[in-house]
Every structure is written in C-alpha cells, then in structure tokens.
Amino acid sequence: MPIAYKEVKNSKYVYFTYWDAEQKKKREIYCGSANDPSALEKAQALESELLQKQIANLQSQLKKFDIGIAKRPYKRKSKSVKSSMQDNIEMQEDLKNAKIYDPEVYYKTSEHMDEVEDDSVQLVVTSPPYNVGKGYIAYDDKKELHVYLDFLNGVWSECKKKLCKGGRIAVNIADTWRTPYIPLHCYITKQLNDLGFLMRGIVYWDKGASVGVSTAWGSWRSASNPTLRDVGEYILFFSKDSYKLEAENRISTITARQFTTYTKSLWAFKTAQRPENKEHPTPFPDELPKRLILLYTFLGGTVLDPFLGSGTTCKVAKALGRKGVGYEIDLSYKPEIEAKINTVKSIGLSLDAFTANHMKSVNQVLPTIPIVLRSNMSDSS
Ligand SMILES: C[S@@+](CC[C@H](N)C(=O)[O-])C[C@H]1O[C@@H](n2cnc3c(N)ncnc32)[C@H](O)[C@@H]1O
Structure with missing residues (x-):
C-alpha cells in the first residue's frame, strides 16, 4: 500500500511508501499526523507525482521499443535487455490466456502412480520425508537407512516412468546430522544417476x-571438535532422456528478472510460516515450487509431487496455470490440502508483488499499453 498509517505511542501518523528502483529499497516519507487532513493530502500528492513519473518512464520505454521495431526486426536476443516492466506486460497478456486447472490429489502411496499417464509429466517437484523422526501422522519417519533409501528409490523409478522425454525432477532434501552425518543429498544424487x-x-x-x-557448536572456540551448523537445504536437478523439453504448447511465463535469479545455484528465501491449527509439520514455502515450475515447465504442463504433504506444489501449480497432481499417503492431511488449494481463485503468483500492483495502477491509466506491445511482439517474432 503506498499510503500507510503507523501507530507510535498511541498516536497515528501518515506515511507515503514506495519502492526506490534506483536504490533498490523501500522508502517511507513522513507526511504528518493522521488527525491532520493535510497529511493525507500530502501523501496523495506524492502518490500522484510518483505515478506520473512512472507513466512518463513507461511511455518513453515504449517509444524506444517502437522505433527499434521499425528499424530492424525483433530479435529474440533483445529479450535479455528488456526491462522487467516490459517483460511483465507481455506476461500479463500470456497469463490472460492461461487456464486454471484443479489439481488431482490421490491419498495413497506414490510407489505406484497408475492414475498418471506414462510420459506425461513435465516436472516432478518434491521433498520426501528426511527420515529424522518428524511427527507425520501415518508415515514412520525413522526407518533403517537402507529401508528408507530403498523406499525412495522405488518412488524415483515410478516418477521416471511418468516423466515425458526432457521432463525434469527436482528433489528438495537436507542432510541429516550429527553423529554420524548422513549426506542424504549424495545418496539421492547417486540413486537418480543410477536410474x-x-x-x-x-x-x-x-x-x-x-x-x-x-x-550445538560442539567445542566452543576450540579446535578440539567444532560442529558445522547447516543453514540450508539442497535441491537436486535431473532430466529424463534429454536436457531439452519438447511440448506442443511452448509458452513460458518467467520474467527476465526471475530467470536470471532462478538460474543461479544459490537461492535465498525464507522457510514456510506454519499457520496455526495446521497439522502438517514440514511444508516448504510457495517460493520453492514457484521457482521450479516457472523455470522448468510451459503453461498448461503437468507438475507431479509424489510426497504432497500439505499441498503446496498443487496450490502453486494451480496459481501458475499448470496441471498439478499430488500423492499423499495420509488422508488426515486432506482438509489442509484442500484448504490450501482453494486459496487460489485466479492465476497469479508469477508476477512479483510490486510489479503486479504497479501494473494494476498503470493499467488503470493506460489500458491499451499491453495490447500495443504484445501485437508488436507477435508481428515480428
Ligand atoms: C516432507 S513432507 C512434504 C511436504 C510438502 N512439500 C509441503 O509443502 O507440505 C513428506 C510427505 O510425504 C508423505 N509420504 C510419506 N510416504 C509417502 C508415500 N509412500 N506416498 C505418498 N506420500 C507419502 C508424508 O506423509 C509427508 O506428508
């Protein structure tokens, strides 16, 4: 919200907040006490000034773009230098054509996924149980290591059957510790390679x-036995039969900014906030399947999670116009899964929040801009 109210020591104040694109940070301008009507007016004036600047900036970008088209045909190479604003305008157009698919969820073991057609899945996104004794309701999360690994291997092999040629599997896993340290990401990497x-x-x-x-530092400030403390997890990426994904519908819905961030091998974002009264102990955050789905699937592609848990992958697949399929052995998570999936009412997550809000306000003033840009793009590509 550009105009915000803050309460300090029982008094309310008005602020105008905005994203400073040059400095890449959020800024707040103090406008006065909430009791003073001129404070709100000041905030509104600042908002209108900022909007005017953004529109002028957008118009000059569009002008440049039109001149470029007139002089030389559009080359795909230029995509990397387009601003994220232009990217998002096009994306909105693609997303207008996107369909929303209700995910299919099966409450049974994913060791046999007969309900899913072979060679039909573009991406498997999953995080298996880590075998650390988490309190899942039906699943025993403390198996003998070899029993656990054999079980996982069976699920990976079933996933391979379901993936199409060029389809990808992304496995989120953490190593487990301490004595002995169990490098699960190495074991699973070997399993997938061997398959x-x-x-x-x-x-x-x-x-x-x-x-x-x-x-648990081990020996504090002593070389005797200091302990490494994990602050992250792994995501392992593999393809079936070919690195390249072929599909009839080849619409990607990732922006340039997302692409440059997601293709780096270090990701940084928060873990999921577990809402109160929710049973599932280990949901991953929406951001994780969001990145994988945008990077590795086309619009309308099928995304499978053989360890669905609280339903995150299916929720995000639905929000991004993909077909979600999930397997969860524990029927008692059904209400949580359904509630999560039902929070999605329209296609949405692929625009970052600031740009989406920004575009909303710009579109209100200049409703024809996206159409102008899009028709240029499709004429010349
Ligand atoms: C780490 S959790 C997945 C969390 C999920 N990514 C989320 O965001 O909620 C693993 C889940 O796999 C389920 N599970 C265990 N064995 C399974 C099996 N054979 N088939 C299907 N689901 C299974 C567990 O009940 C648990 O909910």
Missing part, C-alpha cells in the same frame, strides 16, 4: 535467518 537420469545441477537453498540455527 539413468541426466544430472543438471544442484541448488543450495540458504534459509537465512528464518531457520533457527542450532547452537
């Missing part, structure tokens, strides 16, 4: 301050 998947890479997900970092 014939083609390895694409590994992302380290830095959970930063959102993870309660352990204070």
Whole structure:
C-alpha cells in the first residue's frame, strides 16, 4: 500500500511508501499526523507525482521499443535487455490466456502412480520425508537407512516412468546430522544417476535467518571438535532422456528478472510460516515450487509431487496455470490440502508483488499499453 498509517505511542501518523528502483529499497516519507487532513493530502500528492513519473518512464520505454521495431526486426536476443516492466506486460497478456486447472490429489502411496499417464509429466517437484523422526501422522519417519533409501528409490523409478522425454525432477532434501552425518543429498544424487537420469545441477537453498540455527557448536572456540551448523537445504536437478523439453504448447511465463535469479545455484528465501491449527509439520514455502515450475515447465504442463504433504506444489501449480497432481499417503492431511488449494481463485503468483500492483495502477491509466506491445511482439517474432 503506498499510503500507510503507523501507530507510535498511541498516536497515528501518515506515511507515503514506495519502492526506490534506483536504490533498490523501500522508502517511507513522513507526511504528518493522521488527525491532520493535510497529511493525507500530502501523501496523495506524492502518490500522484510518483505515478506520473512512472507513466512518463513507461511511455518513453515504449517509444524506444517502437522505433527499434521499425528499424530492424525483433530479435529474440533483445529479450535479455528488456526491462522487467516490459517483460511483465507481455506476461500479463500470456497469463490472460492461461487456464486454471484443479489439481488431482490421490491419498495413497506414490510407489505406484497408475492414475498418471506414462510420459506425461513435465516436472516432478518434491521433498520426501528426511527420515529424522518428524511427527507425520501415518508415515514412520525413522526407518533403517537402507529401508528408507530403498523406499525412495522405488518412488524415483515410478516418477521416471511418468516423466515425458526432457521432463525434469527436482528433489528438495537436507542432510541429516550429527553423529554420524548422513549426506542424504549424495545418496539421492547417486540413486537418480543410477536410474539413468541426466544430472543438471544442484541448488543450495540458504534459509537465512528464518531457520533457527542450532547452537550445538560442539567445542566452543576450540579446535578440539567444532560442529558445522547447516543453514540450508539442497535441491537436486535431473532430466529424463534429454536436457531439452519438447511440448506442443511452448509458452513460458518467467520474467527476465526471475530467470536470471532462478538460474543461479544459490537461492535465498525464507522457510514456510506454519499457520496455526495446521497439522502438517514440514511444508516448504510457495517460493520453492514457484521457482521450479516457472523455470522448468510451459503453461498448461503437468507438475507431479509424489510426497504432497500439505499441498503446496498443487496450490502453486494451480496459481501458475499448470496441471498439478499430488500423492499423499495420509488422508488426515486432506482438509489442509484442500484448504490450501482453494486459496487460489485466479492465476497469479508469477508476477512479483510490486510489479503486479504497479501494473494494476498503470493499467488503470493506460489500458491499451499491453495490447500495443504484445501485437508488436507477435508481428515480428
Ligand atoms: C516432507 S513432507 C512434504 C511436504 C510438502 N512439500 C509441503 O509443502 O507440505 C513428506 C510427505 O510425504 C508423505 N509420504 C510419506 N510416504 C509417502 C508415500 N509412500 N506416498 C505418498 N506420500 C507419502 C508424508 O506423509 C509427508 O506428508
């Protein structure tokens, strides 16, 4: 919200807040006491001034774009230098054509996924149980290591059957510790390699301050036995049979800014906030499947999660215009899964919040701009 009210020591004040694109930070301008009507007027004037500047900026970008088109045909290469604003304008147009698909959820083991057609899935996104004794209701999360790994191997092999040629699997996993340290990401990497998947890479997900970092230092400030404290998890990336994904519908819905961020091997975002009264102990944040789905699937593609948990992957797939399919062995998570999926009423998550709000206000003033840009793009590409 550009105009915000803040309460300090029982008095309310008005602020105008905005995103400073040059400095890349949020700014707040104090406008006065909430009891003073001129404070709100001042905030509104600042808002209108900022909007005018943004419109002028957008118009000059569009002008440049039109001149470019007239002089030389549009080249795909120029996509990387387009502003994220232009990117998002096009994206909005693509998303207007997007359909919303209700995910299919099966409450049974994913060791056999007969309900899913073979060779039909563009992406498997999943986070299996970590075998650390978490309090899942039906699943025993403390198995003998070899029993656990055999079980996972069976699920990966079933996933491979369901993936199309060039389809990808992304497995989110943490190593478990301490004595002995169990490098699960190494075991699973070996399993997927042995199953014939083609390895694409590994992302380290830095959970930063959102993870309660352990204070089990080992020997404090002594070389005797200091302990490494994990602050992140891994995401392992593999492809089936080919690195390249072929599909009939080849509409991608990722912006230039998202693409440059998501293709880096270090990701940093918070863990999921567990809402009160929710049963599931280990949901991952929306951001994780969002990045994978935008990077690795086309609009309308199928996304499968064989360990659905609280339903995050299906929720995000629905919000991004993809077909979500999930398997969860524990029927008691059904209300939580359904509630999560039902929070999505329209296609949405692919625009970052600031740009989406910004575009909303710009579109109110200049409703024809997206159409002008889009028709230029499709004429010349
Ligand atoms: C780490 S959690 C997944 C969390 C999920 N990513 C989310 O955001 O909520 C793993 C889930 O796998 C489920 N599970 C365990 N064995 C399974 C099986 N054989 N088939 C399907 N689901 C299983 C567990 O009940 C648990 O909910």
